[in-house]
Amino acid sequence: MTTATRETTLVEPSANMDLLRFATAGSVDDGKSTLIGRLLFDSKSIFTDQLESVERTSQERGDEYTNLALLTDGLRAEREQGITIDVAYRYFATPRRKFIIADTPGHIQYTRNMVTGASTADLAIVLVDARKGLVEQSRRHAFIVSLLRVPHLVLAVNKMDLVDWSEEVFDEIQRDFTNFATKLDIPDLTAVPISALLGDNIVTRSENMPWYDGSSLLHHLEHVHHASDRNLVDVRFPVQYVIRPQSLQYADYRGYAGQVAGGVLKKGDEVMVLPSGLTTRIAEIETADGPVAEAYAPMSVTIRLEDELDVSRGDMICRPHNQPCVAQDIDAMVCWMTDAPLVPGQKLAIKHTTRSARTVIKDVQYRLDVNTLHRDESAGQLGLNDVGRVRLRTTAPLLADEYRRNRITGGFILVDESTNRTVGAGMITGAN
Known part of the structure; x- marks a missing residue:
């Protein structure tokens, strides 16, 4: 078994260092967990005892190499089956940037977990096995990345060592993926050929693929x-x-605490409080470290207003001439996350930003085939891991934007009130 050096030099991240959240996605055995383990190991972001534990477990499993995937597959069932089930979050930093990684499952029955991991990501990495090319899950995950409006996508063609570092194989997969991506809304797409197991093009450029002129x-x-x-x-x-x-x-x-979901707030700005519609000005913006001149997403701050208004949890502060839609009738794309189907007439709880209400499903307009992007308007319901267009009505108005305009004010979750389980995630496409 190959062992790596025990020397571990951890980067001390500074408080003002830039943060990037990214998620990995792809089919089963495409190497997502191995890729993250390689990133953690090669960036010297794992402790000696962690490496020793992984080496010990690799020996017990009979692996001929140090299985870096074990750094993220923490559940016993994951290690026994060699698959990822839960969303595993890992943190590391380089001298340039801090990172939060969401390692999401590849199995189709865990698509809901992938939605959870990618919902807050700034970037997504879709892995493809160079031997297999694009498969159903590759397209499914690319579609979900597009649906969730993740602005940056990296196509990582993994296991290039098993296809003799072939430029033709990489070009064909890149071409197939790009053709599929043209049907989606992906503003930034980058393709990188890698070998997560051997470390090629992960941290440093690979000498085995001189034909590739991009970055690691x-x-x-x-x-x-x-x-x-x-x-x-x-x-x-x-x-x-x-x-x-x-x-x-x-x-x-009297202060109002929360996280800025959009725009820039400054002391002295005229603002409106919804749903009351009353206007005032910002008297002070405060953080845990003291007052600041301005606040912007995703800062968490406390705002003090010049006038004493009736403001409570679930209200929203915005500009008088730039307001979200105040609506009870909502059109949305919904990813359904539980075994019992979503059907018209169903009553659920809805959580949108800091506001909670109840909602009834008025209509399931169509179910979307995420592989062909075909709309099945005869479906009438959504099953586990289905994505479809739904119309719903809420008991209290939501202060909402379209999801494509603001991922925070345009997203919501649906909750089963009898079990308190999250059963759906929605992206608002229209409100009135």
Whole structure:
């Protein structure tokens, strides 16, 4: 069994270092967990005891190499079966950027887990086995990445060592994927040939593929520009909590805490509070480290207003002339995540930003075949892992934008009130 050096040098991330969230996706055995293990190992982001545990487990399994996939496959069932079931989150940093990785499952029955992992990602990596080319799950995951409006996508053609580092194989897979991606909404697509097991083109350029003139995967992750992906035009501040200290010293203090979902907020700006429609100005913007001159997504801040208005959890602070839609009738694409089907007339709880309400499913307009992108308008319901267009009506108005405009104010989850389980994830396409 090959063992790597025990020396581990961890990068100390600074507080103001840029953060990139990315998710891995792909079919079963395409090497997602191995890729993440390789990134963690080659960037020296694992501790000695972690490496020792992985080496020990690899020996017990009879592997002829140190199985770096075990760094992310933490559940016993995952290690026994050699598959990923749950979404595993891992963290590492380089001198340039901090990273949060979501390692998502490849099996079709765990598509809902993949949706969960990719919903907050800035970038997604879809792995394809160079020997197999594009398969159903490759297309399914590319479609979900597009549906979730993940702005950057990397096609990682893995196991190039098993096809003799063939440029023709890589070009064919890249061409097939690009042809499929033209039907989707993917603004930034990059293809990289890799070998996660051997480390080729992961952290450093591979000498085995001199025909490839692009950057390594980590170099791309470090340099991809994602700051402009956030909506800095439409001010959206869902109020999460009203802060009223129980102290005589701060008897007059009233602050509204939450995470900025869009736009830029500055002291002195005129703002409107929805759903009341009352206007005022920002008196102060505060963070855990003290007052700041401005706040933007995804900062978590406390806002103080010049006037004492009736503001509570679920309300939204925005601009008077740039407001979200206040609506109870919602059209949305829904990914259904439970065994019992979604059917018209069904009553569920809905969670949208910081606002909760109840909703009834008015109509299932069509189910989408994620491989052919064909609309089945005769479906009438959505089954486990199905994606379809749904119309619903809520008991209280939602303060919403279209998902393509703002992923936070345009997304919601559906909850079964009897079990309190999340049963669906939705992306708003229209509201009135």
